[in-house]
Amino acid sequence: MDQFVILCFAVVNSIALLALISLGLAVIFGMMRVINFAHGEFIMLGGYATVIANHAGVNLWLSMFVVSPMVVGLIGAVAERLIIRRLYGHLVTTMLATWGLSLFLIGAVTAIFGNTTLGVSAPLGNITIGAYSIGAYQLFLIAVTALLVVCSLLALHWTKYGLIARAAMQNAEMAATLGVDCDRVYATTFIIGAATSGLAGALLAPISGVLPHMGAAYVARAFVTVISGGGALITGFLSAATILGPVEALLSYFATPVVGQASLLLLAVIILRLFPTGVSSLWTGGR
């Protein structure tokens, strides 16, 4: 029984982690079709902002939920203003630019903070279930991720900005004809995406090694999750995470971790083979 509970936890946890690291990328890719190679570095910057603010005496929760998204959102705004904005319409070039940006950010963080930074540990203690015990912080992480996803769904479907954003996403030309300033929508989207990635990094900071290169471990998975999700902005990557996460978690447990990781990738291949424009084409009609 306790094994079953712990496995359920591992599965849910793995879905939540995939969703958390993909959210920022999904916003940027889904809206702007920009493949943001610097996504991992936005996560890293979020982690750094939390760790450094916390060591400077800011309350941990405050640095996580306020400082990190603000700092990374600001960096995203600067990057958008200086680089991305000049490249709208050259989506391929943006890949090169964000790759350069990612190297630059890693280099800058290493130059400023060195390659070793004192970390913060996970708050909230642990919960015992039979022979097992789990970190309460991880449960908290799952809850926050769920909340984030629900909020973004609501924002996208119930607010005016969400409506405009979806319009710009579906048909930029038509939206522009109707008086929507698409460049501004894109800029806002990029900043929101960056801030979300920053928040993800902040939330991950207490359970991962905050180092200049930590982003590399996340970017491929996030990318695979978002693309196999397909066109539907939030439900797409969420459903992809729900399919991919359990497979990896369960196979890592029952077989070996290598098998788990390989099957995540293999499953993504199969998903895309069956639904050539992502899982969400099932209910969006293959946009």
Next chain:
Amino acid sequence: MKLSRRTFLGASAAISGATIAGALSGRAWAASDTIAIASLHDLSGPLDIYGVPSNLCMKVAVEEINAAGGLLGKKVELKVYDCQSDINKYPQYAQKAVLNDRVVMVQGALSGAAREATRPVLRKHKIPFIYGSFYEGGLCEKNTFCVNTGGNQQVVPLLEWSFKNLGKKLYYIASDYNAPRNFGIWNHVMAKREGGQVLADDYYPLDVTDFTAAIAKIQAAKPDIVHSCLVGGPAMSFYRQWAAAGMLNKIPIISIVFAAGNEHEVLAPEETDGVIVAYNYFQELDTPRNKEFLAKVEAVAGKNHPYINGEVFGGYSGVMLWAEAVKRAGSFERQAVLAALESGIRWEGPAGVMTTDGPTHNTTQDVHIIKVKNRVWNLIEKKEQIAPDTYGGKCNVFTNPNQTEFLMPQI
């Protein structure tokens, strides 16, 4: 010893090029009043956490040698290459160091993959390679000299101590690449020797960051000891999630790689207190020679220099042992220096006495079992003068001078 056609071909093909290179380098350093050695390290990229301090240690050693008047009347010049955590850069820069800078010795290439990529190049050009990182052991090659601990010098004392003091049931969790798999064999060797039991060998890809399932598996197995050989930034998540699950005080963690990547600094004390490791050197070592050494490190890199751990210390001891060998040989020539190293160079440094071992091309040295508390390491036990393993006599460059392949421990 099986002399495969491949090794033979490699060796014979090399000879022509190497003779020319050797002649050229001979001419180059006979004329000038400096002598160059190369440092091949990752000074940027994810592995810079190992490369930067190791390179620093080489620099400290070179400055010490030059301050004492140089070697055989020549100043030593350190040619630094940043391999950018890209393995392809190692053979490239090794060639560049040999052909363009005419170096007489190359050190670095810390990770196993980097070492394996660099070794054949230096063998081909006949330039001695000093390997400064601790490793799985079993490298018994004429052209390479290992100055840090091999598998048996680190795992054996640590596991002896652990099986005696912590319990008999061991759970092995490791990153999935060559060295941890080799260390995994040592676990079984030691378990058999000490009457212990290895419950599981779990290998995780290098970029895994979610260890929830891994921790559940360990909790289900209920071991007495967790032996962790997890390496790199992503794997630090394991220690965090382990502590978050409240396991830190329930099952002790032992390791031979923990702290090599400064894990004890990146992680918070409440996540690491009590982790036990074994190294030939650690910065807190309380000896007069270590105090001198740390003063020199501070002189070069300032008060906030990176933590010097057992892995990167090889950067210092390697250059110093090589310098001693040059002095004894009275020459920078490869044959003479290797012969001097093989004759058993005894050098007393910050980590105690180190003696190069001729037949195995490894180094006899002290190993310290240490425990971390509040980001500071404390000595538990010192094991004196542990000799390198001979792998049943197979590890012997005198009887097997053409051996280049790795030797594996036998269970």
Next chain:
Amino acid sequence: MLRHIKNALFPFALVLAAFTGPFVLEPFDLVNLSAFSAMAIAALGLAFVWGTLGILNLGHSVFFGVGAYAYAITVSTFGDSTLAVLIGTMLPIVFSLVLGSCLFFSRLGDVYLGVITLCVTLIFYSFMTSTADPWFHIGPVPLGGFNGITAIPSLNVPGDPQAFLSTEATFSICLLALAGAYILLSLVRSSDAGRIMTAIRENELRSELLGYDIRFYKLLGFALSAAIAGFGGTLYTAVMGFVSPNVFDLPQASQFVLWVIAGGLGTFVGPVVASFAFQLLSCQLGANQVFNTELIFGATIVLFVLLAPQGLQPMIVRMANLKLTYRSGIFRRKEKPA
């Protein structure tokens, strides 16, 4: 006629370099440039499949890696490098046909296809990394896990495994191979099939309605690019003397993509020049420690993108054309509204 001369200029320059290089360059530079050309060959494969056929293949490195491993295993087993180069080129073709028929027949397109190939190369990376156990071997050659296969023999005179080619000869061969790949792809591009491929890139639906079997042409182009990539992989392994799973990893996969973008999508000279320039830059930065290598490298790329958003070759072409039309200076153009 003028266009033909212009097109022949680049391979001619490569051939010239192949024969003069050994007399003017240091041995180290020869080795380095050989490795760079091998990489450039692989990049050409992607430049073709992406630029001409419009297939964004984010996992191009898988063919490069398969070629590299095939060469390593064959040459270590049989000793003859000619056979190994051949197998290292054929195997990626076979693999690309299997993968391609799976992809193109399900009408996958765009970035979705790219992600599948990316996943495939990452699967190869995970698998190859976990083969440290000597149990994983092909013939007498252990796959070697993360450390890969080392001490791989270099190129030899065809049929005589004992007669290794000198550094100079290897350099000439690599540069000639690059020129050859360039000529081959240029010829294919300007052939009838190549024109159809361009049509498919421009508008898939229209080409299909005109009666062309687009899946066949896509498969053809995909296999050709795989062969070129595999060929590059064999040469790279022969020059470097080792291969490790890193040939399959994300940095390697993105490198090819970035060189093609930087050189200018749809061109061939650009990606070759860009791949040389990027590799040279990264090599120089590492050898001359000034500041954090990544910081400088990253800043250079960003700056480059802002100055030449279309890529290297289109920018140079445009600058050259401008000079002809407005002799007084290229800056006047700024006054015109975009």
